[in-house]
Amino acid sequence: MKKKMSWGAMLKREWPLHVMLLPAIILLIVFSYLPMVGIVISFQDFVPSGGMKGFFTSQWVGLDNFKYIFGMKGFWQIYSMDIVGFHS
Numbered sequence: 375m376k377k378k379m380s381w382g383a384m385l386k387r388e389w390p391l392h393v394m395l396l397p398a399i400i401l402l403i404v405f406s407y408l409p410m411v412g413i414v415i416s417f418q419d420f421v422p423s424g425g426m427k428g429f430f431t432s433q434w435v436g437l438d439n440f441k442y443i444f445g446m447k448g449f450w451q452i453y454s455m456d457i458v459g460f461h462s
Contacts, residue, residue: 411429414429415429415432416439416440417434417435417436417437417439418432418433418434418435419432419433419434419435420432
């Protein structure tokens with residue numbers, strides 16, 4: 375019968391496997407979780423000069439930012455050119 379290993383002993387023995395996991399974990403954080411910050415900012419009255427303090431203290435404006443952008447003159451023309459790929 376095998377003796378159970380402690381967490382410390384197992385970690386010491388298998389540290390190369392944990393090191394090999396680091397790039398995958400870093401990529402997961404960079405491409406899955408960091409974009410969520412931008413999604414939250416799009417619904418706030420965010421001021422970039424405030425840094426992360428501005429992120430946590432900015433007023434929640436909901437869809438007002440999107441209403442403003444969609445209501446701008448020429449937005450739909452620029453959007454359609456971007457989708458089609460024509461830039462003149």
